[in-house]
Amino acid sequence: MKTYLAKKETVQPKWYLIDADGQVLGRLAVKIANLLRGRNKATYTPHVDTGDFVIVINASKVALTGKKEEATEYMSFSGYVGGEKYRKLADVRVKKPEFIIMQAVKGMLPKNRLCTKMLTKLRVFPGAEHTHAAQNPTKL
Secondary structure (H helix, E strand, O other): OOOOOOOOOOOOOOEEEEEOOOOEHHHHHHHHHHHHHOOOOOOOOOOOOOOOEEEEEOHHHOEOOOOHHHHOEEEEEOOOOOOEEEEEHHHHHHHOOHHHHHHHHHOOOOOOHHHHHHHOOEEEOOOOOOOOHHHOOEEO
């Protein structure tokens, strides 16, 4: 019996809608990462992008446990000497709440060229409205 390997031409992605209101960030990010990779399918192949599209709404209402709200910092580096910037999670939640979920999911995806392709299939919205009603996403 031969091992089945999926091809990118035969993959038919679905659309899923996830409401992040009150859900814990890490547990939510695991679910999203598995959907983006296609781990929920029988045709999962590690080196092929067999994942689905994921729409996340209410990103600004995602929950964190413990003292992570005060302790978590995001670092960015400009490339110049002394060009490090640190931002608290509370500040990021006010200005760009979708960044929190994007970074958590990005950390759970493989560190290769597939990661960028998978992240383009993740759409995160800070409120309850989204622009992908035409795709008829399945609610999770």
